[in-house]
Amino acid sequence: MLPPTLSPTPLYHALTRSFTRIHRLGHLQSMAQWDQAANMPPRGNEARAAAMAEMAALMHRLRTDPQLGRELEGASSEALDDAQRANLREMRRQWNSATALPEALVERRSMATSRCEHAWRSQRQANDWAGFLPNLREVLQITRECAQRLSDHSGLAPYDALMDQFEPGMTSAVVQRVFGDVRQWLPGLIQQVMERQAMRTLLVPQGPFPLAAQRQLCERVMHLLSFDFQAGRLDVSAHPFSGGVPEDVRLTTRFREDDFLQSLMGTVHETGHGRYEQNLPRELLGQPVAEARSMAIHESQSLSYEMQLGGHPGFARLLSPMLVEAFGDQAAFMPENLHRLLTRVKPGYIRVDADEVTYPAHVIMRFEIERALVEGEIEAEDIPALWDTAMMDLLGLDTRGNFKDGPMQDVHWPEGLFGYFPCYSLGAMYAAQWFAAMRRAVPDLDARIEAGDLAVVFDWLRENIWLPASRWTTDELAGRASGETLNPAHFRAHLEARYLR
């Protein structure tokens, strides 16, 4: 590499160095976060929190260094190629996001969400909506302030400005159109699927399932899914997640002796996230253009693994002998029964436990409520009534008075994460769209998956999603990969093909 002073694009060159530096220091943050969840003993918490806050402040200073702003300004007139321009676009996006909010507001938000989230942990257990409400009101109030600032900065509507931080380019107009359509056909589809499934027999696996055997099983399945254990690990934490850095991905799960499917399929989900990270373009790591495209695209990878592959009859066939080896022979482990277990549809209160058919209902209602909250159309005290109505309309469930398993079940709002929920279902839709594209490219795709050849799937994802990373906008990425931008018809077709045929 040329020294910056001799580079024909000195400003761009200086920017790449600064972003590499931020990426390297971020590595230590990611590892400490993972360690906090997977290893840290309780009395280490206070010192860790202080260390993380110090590092966050330092990173914020680096990300908002006025020098960066000047270089971003000047670099656009340099002679950059298309890939460099894409990197510059992503740099500018990160810079805008880091500088849009004044530090005092970020601190107030951090204090309010810490307080709200901390209290929520016990209030949720106690079903204490009244206790939760004042904290949530404060978080909402600050969220609206942030949304307004971001809106002033970007010209987007306030809710759209929040969503843009997770899903650049997505607007609530699009989400409303897409979710509005799902709202029409989903309740009927759920009804139909449940009627069909009620008529078939289903054997439930009998535990206990020893934890050591579960762990081994999860690692075997991760191997099957081509997770690179030379560049990542599986560990245990209370709330499963995919963390670490692209070069060293740290997945977590949790085990229950009476049920292995939850941790196994959770692991399959996180493995999808992990393989995306492990296969980002290595030679560009450290540059914004080499980061995962967006939260919906990330979720489209975890759901390609957990739902598209996990619910495929071929997956049950691959898994069946592994279960027998892990836990001994049971009739419930026969491929056909296993496939039924992995595609069982049942409306329930809890989003994170939902199957792929009922899941969108949970997301749609959250989106409708949080958009109205941010735009000032409703207040925090209006949530329960709206929640109850939506749950009855969409899933036929009565949630009145059950705040714990109702609007208090998720950590997102207490944490001030508004605008994130849509990504879950957009991800499910993109995943269906990728598999539809794959079927066009590889006409015998299903036969090959049935025959245990998963590489055909991974190769397509690597080529079309993982390696492009943030080279294109999301719409461009989807267009290049599948010939069209987000098209939710593929999701509906997928559900009908899998559950009604």
Next chain:
Amino acid sequence: MLPPTLSPTPLYHALTRSFTRIHRLGHLQSMAQWDQAANMPPRGNEARAAAMAEMAALMHRLRTDPQLGRELEGASSEALDDAQRANLREMRRQWNSATALPEALVERRSMATSRCEHAWRSQRQANDWAGFLPNLREVLQITRECAQRLSDHSGLAPYDALMDQFEPGMTSAVVQRVFGDVRQWLPGLIQQVMERQAMRTLLVPQGPFPLAAQRQLCERVMHLLSFDFQAGRLDVSAHPFSGGVPEDVRLTTRFREDDFLQSLMGTVHETGHGRYEQNLPRELLGQPVAEARSMAIHESQSLSYEMQLGGHPGFARLLSPMLVEAFGDQAAFMPENLHRLLTRVKPGYIRVDADEVTYPAHVIMRFEIERALVEGEIEAEDIPALWDTAMMDLLGLDTRGNFKDGPMQDVHWPEGLFGYFPCYSLGAMYAAQWFAAMRRAVPDLDARIEAGDLAVVFDWLRENIWLPASRWTTDELAGRASGETLNPAHFRAHLEARYLR
């Protein structure tokens, strides 16, 4: 706490904030180091190395910030109490150490030691002294430059200036006097002990010893030694160490199926280091005055655990039933035989495997050689001949041509760590001195340890060593704890009492 502008000691106040900040960022470094040894998959190495180098550069800039120098200058005229003055003294020591070497020299050293250490890993296996020598010469050359710089800065002799970074206040004159004395009586003592031990029977435990049982045993023994598992962990790494931070201590060990004693006593050793860290004065953590006093004092804690306690008949009695529970009943686990195993003396080639009687021989010869190397009295190619002579004189072993188990066995010289070796034996001497002082303070100490009451030992160490941390110089600390500065007579008396009576 007052805001700095209202503080009556604004400069001192500003310094405490800067050092707290450095401490907090150092937390992330420590955790990443531990993770690298205990968790990191191999392909994560390159990104981790880049992240650590970035962080090291950042920390160096913070530690040498000219503003700190001006504040240190000015703070001495502020109205500080004695504890604050002690903190200022330690701040100044750290500042001097950070600023003494120009950055270009530090970088050259880092490159040379990386190269030398990397090559040494395979050269040692191959007994390739000729291949190792040019790299070692380069490291020595840079070490001499560093020593000269530190010497110019401090007024100490070059070797003393290096040692001062690990053992502040210690001089080679003192070490030479102390080690010179040991050299006189040690070979005779070893001879006598071996003759006595040759006459007694010794049962060797029969493996295999399953790793899970060994791990559980190590944790049980750590509980017995009052290690706080709410503020620390035990994990596995290739080279055992004590890492992490005082609030969250990360110990490591390694297991072999055919031998449990090595990992068990290694764990006892690291637990001594760990409890020192866990019991540093919590309210002052982040300030230099709250850090461990020195490397010899640190080693005096690990050796208080491993040697003073581990070789005590009372310890064998406590351990015996735990071994039966872990591995089943064996005659070798009877307390008396166990005590013989834990106090077996046998000259050997390898320092890290040595018992407490022969250990000083390994250290004395390394000190003599490295001091002469740094002072320019000998060159790297003179090492083997001096090594062979010393091993024959002190331990009666022929090491000619065996570089692998001779001067190439330790990582210290390849890593450029000159001036560190004396701390190991100074630590053993301090440990004996602490136990002598304890016996004066608690006349029935041995009876209480025999009866399984270890708290009496821990209480004394907490009061006299752990909580004082760096409040006093090492000489002052030793004086307050034991009524005298370093007095190696206690070490000799300890060995004679344990091995000749």
